Amino acid sequence: MRIENYPEIIPGKNPFKKIYLAIFLWITGRAIQAAARTDRVVKKEFEMLPDDFMLYLGVSPNGPGFVVGKDSNGKAKYMGAKLKGKSITLKMIIKNIEAAFLVFTFQESTAVGFAHDRFMVSGNLDEACRIGRVLDIVEIYLLPKIITKLAVKRYPNWKQMSPIRKHVGRVIIYTRAILGF
Amino acid sequence: MKLTEQFKFFNQAKIISGNKGLNNIPVELDDYNASKPLIITDKKSVEKKFDKIFIKALSDSNLIIGALYGSVSNEAKIAEVRELVDLYIARGCDSIIAIGSESSMNTAKAVNLMLCEKKDFLEIKDVNQNLKPLIGILTIDSRDTFTTDIVTVDARTLQSNYLFPNVVIIDPRMVKGGSEESVVERSLLALTQSIEAGTYGVNNPMNDSYIYSANQYIYENIKVLSKNRQETEAAVAIANAVYMAGVAFSNAPTGIAYALAKEIHKLTGESIGKVAAIILPHALRWINGKKDNGIKDKILQSLIGIEGYAKTPSEKRSIMVIDEIENLIKSFPKSLPSNLKDLKLQRYILENIANIIPDKIEYKITAKECLAIIDAAWSSEKEKV
The missing domain is CATH 1.20.1090.10 (Dehydroquinate synthase-like - alpha domain)
Incomplete structure (x- = not known):
């Protein structure tokens, strides 16, 4: 056997999926900040989190991802895409880019993604469940019903979220997410 | 239900089954602090392009494939095992992945044994230590002793708990087709x-x-x-x-x-x-x-x-x-x-x-x-x- 006939192989890259995920996670991160300042349920969920709370939601091994934490006033704040220099209290990592693509293109709902062992969570499980609920609400605001139904476990009925609250909230959250306040 | 007075059972393999199962390999290897596997597969798997599907599934990971050997014969052979041990060392690999047939897995297990026991396969009488991380990927050609604790090379068979693969992957892309x-x-x-x-x-x-x-x-x-x-x-x-x-x-x-x-x-x-x-x-x-x-x-x-x-x-x-x-x-x-x-x-x-x-x-x-x-x-x- 000639060893040089069996060279090292470096697996390729998938830039399209990475770019899609980077954009999706950027919007979601900023939308969490906006939703926590607009929607009372999300606001309450954030109030229940500890003062030093800082979440990283990203894709293994090299991202993309986002960091959302509480600022000095105790309000939710999008803190960028990079982990460096941040003391993360809750890490939610999707095991690979394909799994992230399945979840964030809604081929699999977040709950099914968890059941299929696509996530690694390090931190307080109670906080992770809280963030799961926040993500569901943010998706309801960001996406049309036909898509959101694929992403969340149960789509809220009129009593749980009135159309007025949903549509007005959607406009405000989109505006805040784009403008970043 | 009546309980048997005495019995024993052992299985160390973690199983990952389902859509995109292959894509979990980098994370699984990372659990063993491994990032440079030697891939051992057979001619049939290469013909069916399972090696290509496998490499594609590792996209955007930090893994480097030390080498991909895709010429394992129908039966595992000691000469081939010895050469693969040299290849593993020369490339500085830290784990082994077997894809496909029983002979690929037998070859992978024998390479693993020789590396850990630091002896020729024919001189190894029993196994008393954990071996290097071994992942088995089931395909349409996997059968018989692929997921067992047995290794057979050139009609010599060894059995040990340490010979179970650490992780077994079942991905739909690899188990569909055939006759x-x-x-x-x-x-x-x-x-x-x-x-x-x-x-x-x-x-x-x-x-x-x-x-x-x-x-x-x-x-x-x-x-x-x-x-x-x-x-x-x-x-x-x-x-x-x-x-x-x-x-x-x-x-x-x-x-x-x-x-x-x-x-x-x-x-x-x-x-x-x-x-x-x-x-x-x-x-x-x-x-x-x-x-x-x-x-x-x-x-x-x-x-x-x-x-x-x-x-x-x-x-x-x-x-x-x-x-x-x-x-x-x-x-x-x-x-x-x-x-x-x-x-x-x-x-x-x-x-x-x-x-x-x-x-x-x-x-x-x-x-x-x-x-x-x-x-x-x-x-x-x-x-x-």
């Missing part, structure tokens, strides 16, 4: 391993759970998959059954049908799956007449379901198992002959095999009884052996 014959062969070999694992030796409740699940998966999916080899659910179910049968087989004494089939395969090259399936009902008919062992009632339940099981009187359940297996075999006339005679085997070879089997298995059987089982399978006569 009807291949589906029937690997499914019925798994069924033989599984049913025999529950028939000889002491009652083992842990092993039984693997056995019943494997039987159920095979019985429910073999006909679907043999008709449509692209049926994802059935393909994944059969691959899971192959895995579970392998684990059950590792935790039980070797059965007679399997031992005969293995020996016939070794001496004639005939498919082990076909031979095992033909012999199985006859071996079961023989064991069913024994006082200390017999076919368990629950095997019938795993084959035909609770309703059929409840309808069958208890004294007829073991005979019903044999009838069900015979009917199952008959449903694949294109892929599986009904007797050994139609496989065009040399009769004298079978007689020689009957003489050596009693020394190769734990269960007490005479050469005469082995020959009687072979005789019954030769022309598939239904009389009691």
Whole structure:
């Protein structure tokens, strides 16, 4: 056997999926900040989190991802895409880019993604469940019903979220997410 | 439910089964602090482009493939193993991934043993240490000892708990396709391993759970998959059954049908799956007449379901198992002959095999009884052996 006939192989890259995920996670991160300042349920969920709370939601091994934490006033704040220099209290990592693509293109709902062992969570499980609920609400605001139904476990009925609250909230959250306040 | 007084069960493999299963490999290797695997696969897998699917699944990971060796022969060979040890060292690899056939896995296990024991494979007598991380990827060619604790190289066999792969991956992309014959062969070999694992030796409740699940998966999916080899659910179910049968087989004494089939395969090259399936009902008919062992009632339940099981009187359940297996075999006339005679085997070879089997298995059987089982399978006569 000639060893040089069996060279090292470096697996390729998938830039399209990475770019899609980077954009999706950027919007979601900023939308969490906006939703926590607009929607009372999300606001309450954030109030229940500890003062030093800082979440990283990203894709293994090299991202993309986002960091959302509480600022000095105790309000939710999008803190960028990079982990460096941040003391993360809750890490939610999707095991690979394909799994992230399945979840964030809604081929699999977040709950099914968890059941299929696509996530690694390090931190307080109670906080992770809280963030799961926040993500569901943010998706309801960001996406049309036909898509959101694929992403969340149960789509809220009129009593749980009135159309007025949903549509007005959607406009405000989109505006805040784009403008970043 | 009565608990057996004493039993043992061991399985170290973590199983990852389902959509995009292959993409989990970087994270799994990371758990072992490994990032540079040596990939060992066979020519058939390369022809089917399984190596390409595998490399693509590792996109955007931090893994570097130390080397991809895709020329493993039909049987693992010591010369090849030695060369792969050199390749592993030269490339600075830290783990091994076997894709495809049993020979790929045997080669991978032997390389792993030589690296850890720092001896030639032929000098290793037993294994008493954890080996390097080994991942097995099941494909349509994986069968027999792929997921077991056994390694065979050049007719030398070793068995140890340390030889189980650490992780087994079942991904739909790797288990769909192939011919009807291949589906029937690997499914019925798994069924033989599984049913025999529950028939000889002491009652083992842990092993039984693997056995019943494997039987159920095979019985429910073999006909679907043999008709449509692209049926994802059935393909994944059969691959899971192959895995579970392998684990059950590792935790039980070797059965007679399997031992005969293995020996016939070794001496004639005939498919082990076909031979095992033909012999199985006859071996079961023989064991069913024994006082200390017999076919368990629950095997019938795993084959035909609770309703059929409840309808069958208890004294007829073991005979019903044999009838069900015979009917199952008959449903694949294109892929599986009904007797050994139609496989065009040399009769004298079978007689020689009957003489050596009693020394190769734990269960007490005479050469005469082995020959009687072979005789019954030769022309598939239904009389009691």
